[in-house]
Amino acid sequence: MSMVSTPQTFNASRRLTTLPNEIIGLIMRYLPPPDLATLCRTSQLMKNIGMPVLYRAVSLTTGSQFELFLKSIQCLSDDSLLYAAHQFDLKKSREPDVEPSWDFYHAGTFNALLCRLTLLKVLKLVTVVIDFTELFREGQFEQLTRLECNVTPRSAASLASFLRRHKTLTFLSLDAPRGLELSGPIILPNLTHFYGSSALLPAFDFRDVSLTMLGVMMKFESFDEHEPFELTGIPNAINLQVFDAIHPNEGEMLSRIATHLPHVERLAFSQSSRFAPRISLADTLDIETNLLKFDALRILNLGGVGGNHSDDRDTVVRWGAACETLQWITLNQQKWYRRKKGWAISVR
Numbered sequence: 001m002s003m004v005s006t007p008q009t010f011n012a013s014r015r016l017t018t019l020p021n022e023i024i025g026l027i028m029r030y031l032p033p034p035d036l037a038t039l040c041r042t043s044q045l046m047k048n049i050g051m052p053v054l055y056r057a058v059s060l061t062t063g064s065q066f067e068l069f070l071k072s073i074q075c076l077s078d079d080s081l082l083y084a085a086h087q088f089d090l091k092k093s094r095e096p097d098v099e100p101s102w103d104f105y106h107a108g109t110f111n112a113l114l115c116r117l118t119l120l121k122v123l124k125l126v127t128v129v130i131d132f133t134e135l136f137r138e139g140q141f142e143q144l145t146r147l148e149c150n151v152t153p154r155s156a157a158s159l160a161s162f163l164r165r166h167k168t169l170t171f172l173s174l175d176a177p178r179g180l181e182l183s184g185p186i187i188l189p190n191l192t193h194f195y196g197s198s199a200l201l202p203a204f205d206f207r208d209v210s211l212t213m214l215g216v217m218m219k220f221e222s223f224d225e226h227e228p229f230e231l232t233g234i235p236n237a238i239n240l241q242v243f244d245a246i247h248p249n250e251g252e253m254l255s256r257i258a259t260h261l262p263h264v265e266r267l268a269f270s271q272s273s274r275f276a277p278r279i280s281l282a283d284t285l286d287i288e289t290n291l292l293k294f295d296a297l298r299i300l301n302l303g304g305v306g307g308n309h310s311d312d313r314d315t316v317v318r319w320g321a322a323c324e325t326l327q328w329i330t331l332n333q334q335k336w337y338r339r340k341k342g343w344a345i346s347v348r
Helices: 007-017 021-028 033-040 044-054 063-074 080-084 109-116 133-138 156-165 198-203 250-260 281-291 312-322
Strands: 057-060 087-090 122-125 146-150 171-175 193-197 213-217 242-246 266-269 299-301 328-331 334-339 342-345
Touching (some): 007 021, 021 044, 033 044, 044 080, 063 109, 109 133, 250 281, 281 312, 312 334
Parallel strands (some): 146 171, 193 213, 242 266, 266 299
Antiparallel strands (some): 328 334
C-alpha cells in the first residue's frame, strides 16, 4: 500500500528537517537498516545524514547481501562512507543454500574491501572457513578494539603479525582447527577479554595485560582424548572474573586452574554437559580438595546430566564449606545459591 501524502505527514517531515543534523543522525541510529535506506532516498539532506549512519555497522549473512554492498561501494566517488564504517560483521548463514561460495571470496575483492575500512573498531568474521591471509597481511586499523575470526593454517602466520600491529585490541576471539598454533610472543597490552582454542594460548604473553575474562575452547573428538593445555603463562596475580572452558573432564581442568589461577571469580564449563556423565563420588572429593585453593571464587558452573538429583544437596554443601566465597553452584543442570541457613535450589 502506497503512503498518501497528507498535511500531517508533510508537517511531520518539515519538523524533522528543522532539527539539527546531529539530532537527526542520532534518531536514525534507532531505525532498522531497511527503513533507514528508504529514508535516505527521500531527500538529499536525509541521504547526506543517513548514509554514514547506514554504513556505520555493516552486517552481512548471504552472498547476495555482500554483492549488493560491494556494488554500492564501487559506485562511490570517494571513500567517505567507508570511513564511516565502525563495525563489519560477516556471519555464517543458518541456511546452507544461501551461503556464499568459496570461490566468491577468493576473488580477492573481499579482502581488498575490508582493507579499505580503515576506521573499523569491530571486525567479526565468524563464518565458514575463509582465507583472510591478504587482510591479515595488509590490513591496518588504528581504532580496532574487537576482533572475532576463524583461523586457517594458511592465515596463521599473517594473523600473528596482524595482532602485533594492533595494540588497541581489548577483545579477541579466535577459533582454530585442532592443533593449530600461532608464533609468539604476541603482546596486547590493552586486552581484557580473550576467547580462543587452547592450542593458541602459548603464543600470547599475558604478563602485562589487564585480562578480566579468559575463555578456552578445548578441541577433542572423544571423551578420553586430551589436547595440550598450559596455564603457566598466565600470571597468578591476574584477578580473572570469568574462566570459561569447553572440556570433557571438569575435575582435571579444575585442578589445573586451582594450581595456577586461584584468584578466579567465576568458573564455567559451558558445553561439558553434552559429554560428561554424572560426576562420580571420587571426582566430587577431588573437586572439594581443589576448591580449598580458591580465595575469590563466587560462581561455579559444572556439567553433568540433568534430572531430579536430591543427593546433590550434600555435594553442594560440602563444596560450599570448602570454598566460603562461593555464592552460586550449577551442578547437573540445577542451580544452587547460598543463603544464611544453607543452600537452596533456584526456581528461575
